[in-house]
Amino acid sequence: MCRWLAYSGSPILLEELLYKPEHSLIDQSMHARLGVGTTNGDGFGVGWYTPDGPDEPTLFRGTGPAWGDENLRELAHSVRSGLFLAHIRASTGTPVQQTNCHPFRYGRWLWLHNGRIRGYPELKRALMLAVDPMLFPRIGGSTDSELMFYLALTFGLERDPVGAVERMVGWVEQTGQRFGIDHPVQMTIATCDGDRLWAFRYSSEHNSRSLYCSTAVDTLRTMYPDNPVLQRVSDDTRIVVSEPLGGLVGAWQPVAESSYELVTPGLDVVGPFEPDHAQPCDV
Template sequence: MCRWLAYSGTPILLEELLYKPEHSLIDQSMHARLGVGTTNGDGFGVGWYTPNGAAEPTLFRGTGPAWGDENLRELAHSVRSGLFLAHIRASTGTPVQQTNCHPFRHGRWLWLHNGRIREYSKLKRTLAMSVDPELYPDIRGSTDSELMFYLALTYGLETDPVSAVEHMVGLIEEAGRRHGIENPVQMTVAMTDGERLWAFRYSTEHNSRSLYCSTAVDTLRTMYPDNPVLQQVSDETRIVVSEPLGGLVGAWQPVAESSYELVKPGVGVVGPFQPAPC
């Protein structure tokens, strides 16, 4: 399975999370601790928003291991953003190619996923036929993750994000039942429109992959008054990760099973996630 992170808050250099922490995302590409496997070397990607009002986020994706990509290191050393997603991939069966690397982009939206649709090859045609015909030509790769994104777009992601993801998962579970596939959905997902960030943790068997959200910055400042990094970021800064980036006690809180979290300026929302019938 894959590892990922999502950041929202005070603009920082990408390297502050990709490379500098003791258990950074690049370290996790070689030494993941909470994933199914320890190595995530089947490509990588970063998507970020710039403060200049660009119509779309920028993507940088590669098919090699993240730990050996010098272009990624150079980019992370020079790009600063207040909202970005990053992903390191361990393929669950689809080819290692750039169009299969996360994040995926549609307009202002970015999407990434860890997990799988069980027996995807048996469900792929059924699910693909449910994608809005006007959206279908925009699918560029062959992963279950990208198809999940376009199904959510079909169900109204841009107007009601949580409902759209619930209907997307409901469709997959119903298709799985029709094909005799048990526990078809395993997912942690991050998505953003450039202003708000959503994170989802769900699996049909209710035994989902790990997901954590950083503790409120003001709480951490009280716990660690001498930590310089905590003095530099705003109270609204949050990081969502597949696994913690370091061992700072109390810095990471597990995201509850079958739930979602919404991060946006001035407010944070936690709610239950329940697949909806289609």
């Protein structure tokens, strides 16, 4: 599978999370502890927003292992952002190529995924046919992850993010049922629009891959008053991760099974995630 992180809060250098923590994302590319495999070396990517940058987020993706990419290290040492997503990939069968590396981008939106659609080769054509014809030409790679993104866009991601992902998952599960595929969806997902960040944890068998959210900063400051990092970031800073970046006791809270979290300045929302199995389109 893969490992990922999503950050929202005070602007920081990317290296503060990609490289510096005890169990940083780069360390997880070699020594993942909670994933299906320990090594995630089939490419990487980071997407970030800056207040004075372009309307679209910037992407940097590579096909080699993240641990050995000097350009990634240089970029992480100089780029500062208050909202970014990062991903290290372990392919589930699709080729190692740049267009298959996460995050994926559409306009202001970024998307990344850990997991898979079980039976994807059998389901791919039927799922592809549900994508809005105006969106279809934008699909650049061959992964189930990118297809899930464009299905979510088709079902209204820009208007209703939670509802669109619920409709997307419901459609994949319906299609899997038609093809005799049991438990087709395994996912943790992060997506953002430049202001808000959503994280989802769900699987058809209700045994989803790990996902954690950082504890509220004001609580951590009380627990660790001498920690300099906690003094530098705002109260609304949050990090969502596939697995904790360090061993600070109380710093990470598991995201509940079949749930979503919305992170936005001044507001955190946690809610249940329920796939919508109403027929979304006539395919």
